[in-house]
Structure formats: C-alpha cells, structure tokens
Amino acid sequence: xxxxxxxxxxxxxxxxxxxxxxxxxxxxxxxxxxxxxxxxxxxxxxxxxxxxxxxxxxxxxxxxxxxxxxxxxxxxxxxxxxxxxxxxxxxxxxxxxxxxxxxxxxxxxxxxxxxxxxxxxxxxxxxxxxxxxxxxxxxxxxxxxxxxxxxxxxxxxxxxxxxxxxxxxxxxxxxxxxxxxxxxxxxxxxxxxxxxxxxxxxxxxxxxxxxxxxxxxxxxxxxxxxxxxxxxxxxxxxxxxxxxxxxxxxxxxxxxxxxxxxxxxxxxxxxxxxxxxxxxxxxxxxxxxxxxxxxxxxxxxxxxxxxxxxxxxxxxxxxxxxxxxxxxxxxxxxxxxxxxxxxxxxxxxxxxxxxxxxxxxxxxxxxxxxxxxxxxxxxxxxxxxxxxxxxxxxxxxxxxxxxxxxxxxxxxxxxxxxxxxxxxxxxxxxxxxxxxxxxxxxxxxxxxxxxxxxxxxxxxxxxxxxxxxxxxxxxxxxxxxxxxxxxxxxxxxxxxxxxxxxxxxxxxxxxxxxxxxxxxxxxxxxxxxxxxxxxxxxxxxxxxxxxxxxxxxxxxxxxxxxxxxxxxxxxxxxxxxxxxxxxxx
Amino acid sequence: xxxxxxxxxxxxxxxxxxxxxxxxxxxxxxxxxxxxxxxxxxxxxxxxxxxxxxxxxxxxxxxxxxxxxxxxxxxxxxxxxxxxxxxxxxxxxxxxxxxxxxxxxxxxxxxxxxxxxxxxxxxxxxxxxxxxxxxxxxxxxxxxxxxxxxxxxxxxxxxxxxxxxxxxxxxxxxxxxxxxxxxxxxxxxxxxxxxxxxxxxxxxxxxxxxxxxxxxxxxxxxxxxxxxxxxxxxxxxxxxxxxxxxxxxxxxxxxxxxxxxxxxxxxxxxxxxxxxxxxxxxxxxxxxxxxxxxx
Numbered sequence: 001x002x003x004x005x006x007x008x009x010x011x012x013x014x015x016x017x018x019x020x021x022x023x024x025x026x027x028x029x030x031x032x033x034x035x036x037x038x039x040x041x042x043x044x045x046x047x048x049x050x051x052x053x054x055x056x057x058x059x060x061x062x063x064x065x066x067x068x069x070x071x072x073x074x075x076x077x078x079x080x081x082x083x084x085x086x087x088x089x090x091x092x093x094x095x096x097x098x099x100x101x102x103x104x105x106x107x108x109x110x111x112x113x114x115x116x117x118x119x120x121x122x123x124x125x126x127x128x129x130x131x132x133x134x135x136x137x138x139x140x141x142x143x144x145x146x147x148x149x150x151x152x153x154x155x156x157x158x159x160x161x162x163x164x165x166x167x168x169x170x171x172x173x174x175x176x177x178x179x180x181x182x183x184x185x186x187x188x189x190x191x192x193x194x195x196x197x198x199x200x201x202x203x204x205x206x207x208x209x210x211x212x213x214x215x216x217x218x219x220x221x222x223x224x225x226x227x228x229x230x231x232x233x234x235x236x237x238x239x240x241x242x243x244x245x246x247x248x249x250x251x252x253x254x255x256x257x258x259x260x261x262x263x264x265x266x267x268x269x270x271x272x273x274x275x276x277x278x279x280x281x282x283x284x285x286x287x288x289x290x291x292x293x294x295x296x297x298x299x300x301x302x303x304x305x306x307x308x309x310x311x312x313x314x315x316x317x318x319x320x321x322x323x324x325x326x327x328x329x330x331x332x333x334x335x336x337x338x339x340x341x342x343x344x345x346x347x348x349x350x351x352x353x354x355x356x357x358x359x360x361x362x363x364x365x366x367x368x369x370x371x372x373x374x375x376x377x378x379x380x381x382x383x384x385x386x387x388x389x390x391x392x393x394x395x396x397x398x399x400x401x402x403x404x405x406x407x408x409x410x411x412x413x414x415x416x417x418x419x420x421x422x423x424x425x426x427x428x429x430x431x432x433x434x435x436x437x438x439x440x441x442x443x444x445x446x447x448x449x450x451x452x453x454x455x456x457x458x459x460x461x462x463x464x465x466x467x468x469x470x471x472x473x474x475x476x477x478x479x480x481x482x483x484x485x486x487x488x489x490x491x492x493x494x495x496x497x498x499x500x501x502x503x504x505x506x507x508x509x510x511x512x513x514x515x516x517x518x519x520x521x522x523x524x525x526x527x528x529x530x531x532x533x534x535x536x537x538x539x540x541x542x543x544x545x546x547x548x549x550x551x552x553x554x555x556x557x558x559x560x561x562x563x564x565x566x567x568x569x570x571x572x573x574x575x576x577x578x579x580x581x582x583x584x585x
Numbered sequence: 586x587x588x589x590x591x592x593x594x595x596x597x598x599x600x601x602x603x604x605x606x607x608x609x610x611x612x613x614x615x616x617x618x619x620x621x622x623x624x625x626x627x628x629x630x631x632x633x634x635x636x637x638x639x640x641x642x643x644x645x646x647x648x649x650x651x652x653x654x655x656x657x658x659x660x661x662x663x664x665x666x667x668x669x670x671x672x673x674x675x676x677x678x679x680x681x682x683x684x685x686x687x688x689x690x691x692x693x694x695x696x697x698x699x700x701x702x703x704x705x706x707x708x709x710x711x712x713x714x715x716x717x718x719x720x721x722x723x724x725x726x727x728x729x730x731x732x733x734x735x736x737x738x739x740x741x742x743x744x745x746x747x748x749x750x751x752x753x754x755x756x757x758x759x760x761x762x763x764x765x766x767x768x769x770x771x772x773x774x775x776x777x778x779x780x781x782x783x784x785x786x787x788x789x790x791x792x793x794x795x796x797x798x799x800x801x802x803x804x805x806x807x808x809x810x811x812x813x814x815x816x817x818x819x820x821x822x823x824x825x826x827x828x829x830x831x832x833x834x835x836x837x838x839x840x841x842x843x844x845x846x847x848x849x850x851x852x853x854x855x856x857x858x859x860x861x862x863x864x865x866x867x868x869x870x871x872x873x874x875x876x877x878x879x880x
Binding site for chain 2: 270566
C-alpha cells in the first residue's frame with residue numbers, strides 16, 4: 001500500500017505555506033516533498049545572488065512568479081565595497097527570460113542593473129507586474145522608459161534610493177495612454193524634472209494607484225493638482241515642501257490633503273518649512289507611517305505635528321527632534337513599532353547636545369509596542385541601555401550608532417559592555433543588532449551567550465582580540481550575517497570556527513587583522529565557501545602573513561564566480577595557487 | 586600603497602586607536618606630513634607595533650594585538666575623550682556628511698589640540714579627515730542632506746549620480762568618469778579618462794579590465810607613438826581583432842576610438858563600448874566623414 005500522501009494532497013497542503021523558511025524546511029524532509037514543494041513555490045528569495053546558479057534556480061521552480069535577489073554586501077551602503085565589485089543582475093534576468101517567461105515580479109537590492117537588463121525584462125515577461133529596485137545602480141531613465149512603455153500590465157514601479165543615470169524626465173511619458181493598471185510608482189530618487197502634464201494624465205487614468213512617491217523636483221505648487229487626481233492614495237511621498245505659496249494655494253493644498261481619506265503613509269517632505277506644517281494636520285490622525293528624515297524641521301514645530309499622530313507605527317526623523325520631541329512621541333504615539341533617528345550633521349562640538357540617550361529611554365518607556373530602533377547619537381551610557389532593555393524586552397531590531405568610535409559610557413568612562421549585555425539578555429527575540437561605542441571582548445561574550453535568535457550583527461571599532469569573534473561564531477546559533485570593520489583580530493577565530501561560516505549567509509571583515517595565509521587555509525578547509533579578498537592596493541607579493549584589506553566570505557553552491565573585477569580575488573581551493581582570477585573556464 | 590591605506594583609514598589623529606595608521610611618513614599624505622616624527626616615543630612604538638601594512642615582509646602578526654590593547658586601555662577613557670575625537674575631525678558638520686571636498690573647513694583654534702590635529706587641519710580638505718563609511722549613513726541620504734545645506738540646492742544637485750560622474754562636462758574636472766560596457770559582458774565598469782595619457786594606455790587598461798573576454802590584439806599594435814591612429818591602422822584593427830573600442834561623443838554619435846587626437850577624445854567622450862568588430866565596420870565610414878569634415 002502506498003503510504004505516501006497523494007501528490008495532489010501534498011500540493012494542496014503546501015499551498016498554505018508562505019514563508020520561504022518553512023518551505024525550505026519542508027523541502028528537506030524527503031525527495032517527494034522536495035519535488036512537491038519545488039513545483040508549488042511561487043515566490044523565490046535568494047539572499048546572495050552568488051550563492052546559487054541562476055539557471056538551477058530557474059529549473060527548480062517551474063511555477064516561479066516572483067524573484068527577489070540581493071547582491072552586494074550590506075556595507076556597500078557605506079562605501080566600503082569598491083565600485084565594480086559585482087552583483088550583476090544580467091545573468092539572472094537572462095536565465096529567467098529564457099526559462100520562466102511567466103515571471104511577474106522582480107525585486108532587486110544592491111545590484112547592478114543595466115538598461116539592457118531592463119529592456120530584457122520588458123521584452124521577455126509578458127505578464128510583468130512588479131519591479132522594485134532598492135539601492136541599485138547601473139541603469140538610466142532610458143531603461144525605465146522601456147519598462148513603462150512595454151509592460152502592459154505594470155502595477156508597481158519603485159526605485160528606492162537608486163543611483164540612476166538621469167537623462168531627463170521623458171520616461172514618464174512612455175506609459176501608454178491605455179495603461180491603467182498602475183498601483184505604485186516611486187521615482188523619489190530621480191533628479192530631473194518630469195513633465196507635469198504627463199504625470200497628471202497618468203494619475204487621472206490610474207484609479208488603482210495606491211502609492212505615489214514623487215521626487216524632489218516636483219514643486220509644492222503643483223502638489224494640489226496631483227492629489228486631486230489621486231484621492232485614493234494610501235501612501236504619498238511629496239516632492240519639495242519649501243516653495244512659496246500664496247494663502248489661496250495653501251488653503252487649496254490643505255483641502256486636497258484632507259480629501260485623502262485613505263492616506264496612511266507620508267514621506268518626502270523635503271525641506272519642510274514650519275509654516276506649512278498646519279497643512280498636514282488633517283492627515284496626521286490617520287497616519288501609521290511618517291518619514292520626516294528629509295524634513296529639516298526643528299523643535300518645537302515638530303511637536304505640533306507629532307502630537308497629532310496618535311496612530312503612528314513607524315517614525316523616521318532627524319535628531320532635530322531632540323529629547324524633548326521624543327518625549328512627545330512617547331506620550332502621544334502609543335502604537336509606535338519602529339523608530340529611526342538620523343543625524344542631521346548639526347555641530348557636534350556643541351556642549352549641549354539636544355539629542356541624547358534620554359530620548360530613546362523616554363520612547364522605550366512610553367511606546368510599549370516599540371520593537372525596532374535605529375538611533376544615531378553622539379554618546380551613550382550603560383545605565384540608559386539597561387533601562388531601555390528593561391522597558392522593552394520585545395525588541396527585534398536594535399541598532400545603536402554612537403557616532404564617536406570608542407566612546408565609553410560618558411558618565412562612568414566604562415565600556416558599554418554591560419549596557420549591551422542587558423539588551424541581549426532581556427530581548428530574547430532580538431534578530432538584528434548593531435553595536436557601537438567602546439566595547440571589549442566581554443560584550444561579545446555576552447552576545448554569544450544570550451543572543452540566540454540573532455541573525456544579523458554589525459560591528460565597528462570594537463573588541464580586543466580574536467576572542468571576540470570566537471564568542472560570536474561559537475555562541476550565536478542563528479547568526480546569518482556578520483559584518484565587521486576596523487576590529488583588531490582575525491585569523492585564529494576565523495579558522496577555529498570555519499564550519500560555522502557554512503551555516504551563515506556571509507561574513508564581511510574590513511580593516512581587520514586577517515592574513516592572507518589564513519584566507520588560503522580557510523578556503524581550502526571549506527569547499528563550499530567563496531573566500532574573496534578585496535584589495536584595491538594589492539601588494540606585489542603576498543606572503544602569508546600579509547594582511548588583506550577586506551574579505552568577504554559567503555557560502556555558495558555555485559563555486560567561485562566568474563565576474564570578479566581586477567581588485568577582487570577568489571582564493572583558490574588549491575593552496576598552491578593562492579589567488580586567481582578564475583577567468584579560465 | 587600604505588599611503589593609500591593611510592588616506593583611507595586616517596580618521597583619527599589620536600593614540601586611542603593607533604592601529605590603523607601607517608607610521609611611514611609619506612610626502613603626499615598631507616595629514617601625516619612630519620607629524621609622525623613629532624610623536625613621543627611611546628606613541629611611535631605603539632604605532633609601529635600595530636601598524637597595518639600591506640605586503641611588506643615581516644608584517645606584524647596578530648600577537649601584536651596585546652600591545653595595541655595595552656595602549657588602547659592606557660590612553661582610553663579620559664573625560665575629554667569625546668571632545669578629543671571631535672577636535673581631530675575639523676568642521677564637525679562636514680565630517681558627518683563627506684560628499685565632496687567643497688565643504689569649507691571650520692577650524693576652531695581655541696580648542697585644545699593634539700599634535701596630530703594641527704597638522705590635520707593645516708592643509709587637508711575635509712575629506713581627508715573622514716572615516717570611510719562612518720557614521721554609517723547611506724550615500725543617498727548624505728547627498729540629499731548635503732544639498733539641503735547648500736542654499737538653493739533644490740533639485741539640480743546631482744543627488745543621485747555619483748558626484749564624480751563627469752559626462753560631457755567641459756572645463757577642469759578632478760576626474761572624468763565614463764562608463765565602459767562590453768558586448769556580451771554582463772557588467773559595466775567606470776573609468777577615469779584623466780588617468781590615461783594616450784590611447785595605448787587606455788587600451789591596455791581596458792584589456793586588463795575585460796581580460797576574461799578576448800579583446801584581440803588591438804592594444805598591442807605597438808609603435809604607435811602618436812595620439813591618433815590613422816585610417817590604415819583602423820582597418821588593420823578591424824581585420825585583426827575580434828573586438829574594437831567605440832565611444833559615444835558629445836553629438837551622441839558612436840565613433841571608433843582612435844580617430845581624433847587624445848585631448849580631443851577625452852573632451853568629447855561620454856561613454857565607451859567594446860563591440861564586435863563586425864558591428865563596428867559600419868562605423869568606419871562615419872569616422873572618415875567626420876574626419877574629412879573637420880579637416
């Protein structure tokens with residue numbers, strides 16, 4: 001008797017599985033589950049585009065409708081990865097175009113996307129619906145025009161903080177007059193002016209448009225006209241908010257904003273002038289997400305705005321909010337889940353720094369649902385961290401950037417070890433952590449012991465010795481991504497914990513003491529790791545003891561990649577060879 | 586080599602973290618100058634012990650970490666630690682957002698300075714005193730904020746294009762980046778045309794960059810002492826190799842590289858493309874025409 005579930009039943013059960021982690025687990029059970037799962041997976045996520053061969057992915061998932069890829073290491077965001085390192089979308093687009101023409105959604109992060117890629121997408125996927133590019137580069141507005149003009153069923157076109165070769169605003173006119181399917185449009189990262197009439201006409205014929213994010217060159221005087229044509233918006237990113245308006249225009253704009261009954265998210269607000277804040281009052285009570293991080297608004301004007309946002313769940317601001325403003329947030333925004341406070345570049349030499357650790361302490365007290373924090377601050381104390389941890393054991397993401405490298409607790413002059421210990425001890429669900437300030441190996445011992453659910457950890461200017469890395473690699477069971485810069489160790493801990501690296505997505509180390517010899521040994525020991533040495537100023541000879549500028553280590557089943565530029569070497573598995581460009585096939 | 590390393594890592598002129606500094610005084614590294622020689626002996630020893638050098642025989646091994654740790658602990662948590670760091674970085678506004686070097690230095694002479702700072706403030710533009718990628722703020726945000734700070738930044742600052750992109754700009758530029766693409770290659774490169782002085786240099790650089798694809802012998806036609814290549818050389822190239830280099834000029838025409846003097850070329854070149862010679866054949870007549878119309 002066949003004791004297995006009939007394929008159809010299994011397939012039906014698996015169709016309820018959304019999370020890829022679950023699907024991955026399921027696919028490991030046995031061959032028939034693997035087969036069933038792969039035939040039913042619609043959304044494919046590849047966290048490192050070099051971990052696997054695009055053709056294999058295309059072949060494995062015949063029902064693929066959505067592909068998400070990430071390319072460059074996270075530290076590329078901070079210019080630590082030289083230009084030209086890699087992360088090319090082309091091989092993936094090419095493979096999918098050939099084998100999965102029914103693909104509908106492509107989401108790329110930190111990848112190099114050329115106009116050829118975009119043209120290929122437009123030409124190959126007839127039902128293409130969604131293109132989201134985050135922190136990508138390599139393409140121009142010509143490529144966008146190709147997508148706009150050819151993808152008949154386009155729903156989402158989002159360019160998030162991309163580096164685009166902006167050849168002008170013409171691309172917007174390429175949406176055919178017959179296209180009415182648009183749901184979200186984000187061109188906030190583009191520079192040049194678009195033609196207002198193009199945009200107005202597009203809005204008029206897009207009744208399903210829910211999310212619109214304009215770029216800075218869209219001036220305030222035209223905003224009212226745009227909003228009248230899209231009163232159904234749920235997310236709005238305005239353009240510049242600083243142009244002069246006469247009273248009549250102001251009143252019209254105020255009315256137009258108040259008509260946006262579904263609006264939940266507001267961003268843009270570039271150079272928001274205090275006199276225009278009242279214009280926003282009508283939308284505040286409904287807002288769940290507010291991004292003021294480009295609004296150069298000071299206290300106390302911010303308070304007027306924030307005190308009206310009682311439903312706010314996500315708030316991004318600059319440090320102009322000061323401790324006072326954060327107190328208001330703690331009082332008024334009881335639903336807050338995520339807070340990000342960015343530095344405005346205000347003079348750091350001032351003795352009275354208006355944003356201190358107190359601000360975060362207040363929010364942690366008042367906002368019981370707070371679970372995600374990114375906080376830039378000049379200095380901090382252990383006591384504050386301990387209090388914050390006691391208040392909010394529900395943190396899932398805690399990123400503290402004490403901007404002064406090696407800054408100790410400014411009251412006690414002690415390292416911030418105890419403070420971070422409290423965080424990892426109490427916040428049992430912590431998934432992501434960024435540490436800063438003066439930290440010794442002890443801090444990392446605590447992290448290794450307590451942070452069992454931690455998946456991503458970012459470290460800069462910390463630690464004393466190899467012990468630090470050893471604590472992390474041997475202790476943090478769930479660690480997937482580790483990125484380290486300017487820390488004084490390398491070899492021993494790396495080699496001792498080599499096996500751990502295969503359970504992680506990637507490890508980045510720059511300006512640390514990792515020797516070339518250790519890289520070779522590691523690569524030889526671990527066949528399924530790519531050990532990449534990134535050296536913009538390589539030495540003429542490489543004795544084993546010579547340090548490398550940066551290493552990027554990631555697990556892969558695709559072998560060494562073939563597209564490395566001249567400053568990247570994948571360490572050969574044969575130690576005699578050392579490094580090679582691997583350009584021979 | 587090490588001077589580059591120093592330029593990249595030279596963010597603090599302090600003994601708090603001596604590790605990242607090269608102690609070799611290098612003439613072209615303004616922030617170092619003669620300062621290293623003025624260090625007291627202790628500092629020098631610590632620096633030397635923990636110096637991160639590339640490729641030199643007998644470079645330090647990680648056991649030296651202990652020494653660095655000692656120096657770190659001894660010089661560490663002084664009450665003025667915070668001030669000292671920010672002292673060493675001039676013009677605090679500017680160090681947070683290191684976009685271009687046009688940010689003005691803001692030197693505060695009444696602040697207690699350490700030796701390093703005085704040399705750091707002397708000649709170095711703000712960017713030299715920066716830590717690369719610190720604080721960790723995305724360049725999009727940095728560029729946006731920088732242009733907000735300049736009055737009337739509006740929308741016409743190149744927020745999102747790399748500030749070094751020098752497409753078809755005339756006049757003195759610190760560098761002239763153009764994109765180089767190659768037919769069949771999945772990736773683009775950017776190169777600074779100002780770093781090359783002749784077609785020969787350019788072609789050998791391109792060959793190096795795209796070496797995993799056969800470029801052919803276009804770079805190795807030796808004996809070309811002049812800046813330009815004449816007609817017969819062009820046809821030689823086309824016959825002899827698989828690929829040729831073309832460029833898009835100011836008029837958005839695609840031309841074969843080599844038909845105009847080098848200086849003229851770098852002024853009018855917007856983009857480079859390495860394409861199969863079979864496709865480039867069609868360009869040759871245009872090149873001749875343009876040459877004739879110019880002469």
